[in-house]
Amino acid sequence: MKRLFEIDPWKLVTHQLIPTEKRLQESLTAIGNGYMGMRGNFEEGYSGDHHLGTYFAGVWYPDKTRVGWWKNGYPDYFGKVINGVNFAGVAIRLNDLPVDLAQVPYDDFYLELDMQTGILQRNYTVELGGARVRFTFERFLSIVKKELGAIKITAEVLTGAAVITMTSKLDSDVTNEDSNYEEHFWEEIAAGQVSGFDYLTVRTIPNNFGIERFTITAAMQHNAKGSFTQEALKVSETFTWQLAAGESCELVKTVLVVTSRDVPESKQVAKIKELYQAYGTDYEALKTEQIAAWGQRWELADVEIAGDAEAQQGIRFNLFQLFATYYGEDSRLNIGPKGFTGEKYGGATYWDTEAYVIPMYLSVAQPAVTKKLLEYRLNQLPGAYLNAQRQGLKGALYPMVTFTGVECHNEWEITFEELHRNGAIIHAIYNYTTYTGDESYRLGDGLAVIVEIARFWADRVHYSKAKDCYMLHGVTGPNEYENNVNNNWYTNYMARWILNYAHESVTLAEGNPLAVTPEELATWQEIAAKMYLPEDEERGIFVQHDTFLDKELLPTTALDPSERPLNQHWSWDKILRSCFIKQADVLQAMYFFPENFTKAEKERNFDFYEPMTVHESSLSPCVHAIIAAELGRGEKAVEMYKRTARLDLDNYNNDTEDGLHITSMSGSWLAIVRGFAGMRTVGGLHFAPFCPADWSGYRFRVNYRGRLLDVQVRSDLLTLTLKAGAALAVTVFDQEIDLQDTVTLML
Template identity: 60%
Template structure:
């Protein structure tokens, strides 16, 4: 664990400027608005360790897949997120000397991420010779106007002599990706314009050899200050506005930079992209800084009013859940159904900024409950719209039906690791499970009947072709897969994968009875096909050990030297940073919930005894080196009344990044797993379930907490749930009367 910020219910505050933790600090203070976002790097040039990452939703580059041994079925390209043109850059000089926070004498440093208002502030005093100036900086990415970035400085002369102040505000197209090969660049500057106080830069991604679009971005900046505008010569890939003036002793001045960012994702050509940027610039110019900041605060207040979780008695737990919700909503709030939730969001380049199965498994339940209904609908429609890509992926493997990608921007598989891309096919089942989860929670089967059924049938046809029939065992099997536990590759009969394949076929057959005859005709499902699906359902092999009373993770798992995680020396954890891949694959250690993931999905289908035996066997073997793992364990532990373990796992999922549990947060946050803290409270501690259309709760309060409260949307109602040591209060705030089950008691809410 590594904690670099103070504990505060609404803020991340640090007074340390330490180059050794600078990357971690930047990740944790990332901000965004779903349309774009950035790491918490300084706007000024910093000669120490830094990664100035700015990312725009849906803007990516297809890079050629290069492997030593090419095999049929490999993706043509893998997708990577592109570090955007740096529109946040601002540098300043005191008495002709450029300020560099890595080199200069800096005191009274404060960094504050205000999660309630959605803004990041810095304050510090820089001393250079006789000059001593206090600098206050505030930035936010507007959720009231998605294309808008605002940056404001205030300079105050604390010294005894006047100071000559110069500010250069730039848009810099000379940028690199952190993961660029051979120092390659992805942007080509196409157009530059500047006046004394404004600048425009247009850039386009370089050509690629694939049938994927190139992206054009226009960035229009406007600068406001009491200083005097000066002419400035910009480098070849930049536009720069320069301002200078004299700062008397005790005097202060301010400087404000606004940037509008538009892209060809929303406009047909470069001219339209530029026109839109200029029009939006004129629009936001009508408002004062105070008005823009107030709009940002009000927009965040609206989100918090519906989504906030309050915890009494544990400030670290409170900070953790709010931090996670803040970063989730900074990444995605459903405004654009062409976008999804990347595992790193706008906070780094690992995982390429693409879409993974994490969304359907972990994010959808949260968004169903605490955001407007269209947010979840857009998540489902994202996959429906990419069904043709899933069909393409299956065909590339010589299979029927639809194989949803492990990694994608456009529906086409763009991951370049074989054991993940083609073996981790369990993600196909989770896409189907999301449709079931949505329909079960909302009670609305419209999406299922009109669009979801196409997805289900495509996935069912894939499973029916991917299984094989063992003549020896007289059962259907699935060989050559990787389950959620990626510390085992190319195994046979992963229990979780086989379970999801069987369940998907069952759910698809049941769903076909709900659709129209016209839809049935379109899908072209024959009686013989349905009969084959039912045969697979009836004779699917699910490995099990009767003696131990557990489901076996895969056929040969019990042949390993099974030892608990406690047998690993502390100095060798996390094992993925200390052991060879060969050693990890031969070990019994589990990266994340695998069998337990399946039990969580269908938690009411297993008896307490079955859940207990499997949890007791697998949890001690799990190293939780996937960010997705702790929440599943927290929910199951709570279900089994293992309170201490549930609380331990909640702390791990809630503060995974804040406390840098896996020593990997410096390269970006774990956005999709941040839903785990909410799931651990709502499904874990509060025991929320939907059974036969009815909402159930079985709450408890962790011993070190005094209580907690949250709100959920459920079938047109808004419920407020408050759990304390004295009992549980559930209030129907809006909507029609509703009967719920509270710890076995039927209660009618009005």
């Protein structure tokens, strides 16, 4: 565990800069607005070890993947998010000496990320050339005006005489650390000054895969007139002040960015001009607007925890970073595992969104936000057809990693064996339907997704004559510490469930719009009825895959702590041969379908698999927290909550310097709401709450079927308040109540 920031309910605050942890600091103080985002880099630059990163939603590049022996069915490219124009840079010189905290002495350092407002602040004092100056920085990316970012830098001379020079930049001479080995991805198209602003237009370099080339225009306008300079891939404007002790200067930089996803290259400069006129450059007005907009989001989504400041900070940090990454504005976008905070995982879409994020967004935002995520997959159905065809299979195989719907990940054991992600796509539709009570998407546009995924499974299984059942060989389950196994229980279970759900959906749909034949429906029923699901009767457990019990079964307590995380210390061969589980596998089904398993089944499987689980996936702790809570294992549930809530803040897996674990951040909310509060939405709204022993209480809100509910839990009381909407039947444990205003129940 490694903690950089002080405990505060609404802020990340530190009074020290640790050079060896600069990358971690940059990840934790990343900001975004769904359209663009950046790591917590210093505006004035930093010559020590760090990771400069600015990213734009939907802007990516096809990476070269063809190495060694190329296999049929491999994707053509490995799609990667690319580092874009650094628009925050403002180089500073004091008495002609560079202000660089990696090189010059400083004191009074302070860094703050205000999660309530999305504003990043920093200040420190330096003494150079006989002058002592206090510098203050403030910036935000507007969640109201998506193309806009604002930066304010103030310099106050404390003693001596100071010549302060600030050179504000738009710099596209940037490279990636996690893609193409430091290759430059940008070529300049145009640059200059026009209508009171500086601009730089760049386009991605050509690629060999027929993928569209993206064009970005970034522009900056300042509260003063400076000296303009143009270089390759860079424009800058320099401002100079001569100040005496007690005097100060201020530079306000208002940035606008548009991309060819929305605006054609030929019209981008004109669009920037139009946006400046519409948005204005009044920093304080833009800041006030930002604060109000974040307030509206928190009004719907905030979770209050009493008695545990660390837990409180953790849940708010995770909600903040999720909302800074995605808030349903664009159905062409999804939620990358690192969001705008780093390049690992390529910035692409994984199954994480459907499995972990959608259940949270259903409750903390309007249904339209989740609907956009469902539409994202619907629009990519043609790519899913192609993925299946490349494997010689019918139907649709949704990708493990994608920007367009076409698979762009090159690890075979993940890309074309981790097929369970197809199940998460359908479970998201099921989740949306049961939560909202709205069947129109399932039986309308979403039906094509359901049917085509069912057709894939029907073709992917094979019949075992010896056992008179259907099987799935050569797969990888959610536990990626095992590859190419036969009959992964979770994968087989999901295939069976999908075939049944598809059969039910087609039967309910009017007029059979997809012309599914009676023979096809009968085949789905037969496969589902005869799907092989390995069990061990003696232990009373579902067996993770055919040969799992042949391994040496050891608990994680047998591991040397110095060898963890395993993926940073063991060879892949050693990991694959071990019994240790990266994340929930069998237990994943019990998280998805708690109503389908008895408490005894959950207990036996939890007690068998959890002790072997190393939780080295960020997606693991929340599932275990939810099931532990349901089983009355409060101490274990809280342990797992803390791990998911503060995974990045405390750098549990020693990898947060590469970027935050955005898609797993919903796990802290799920652990509280679905775990501690026991909320379920199949067959109506249910709660079965408990309060962790170390907490004095917690409170959250959920949007449910046109209602807004406030839920407050204490050790002895549950209070439900209907804040908006019509009366609602709610089940608490086994008691059904008619919620019309406020109801308080003893626990």
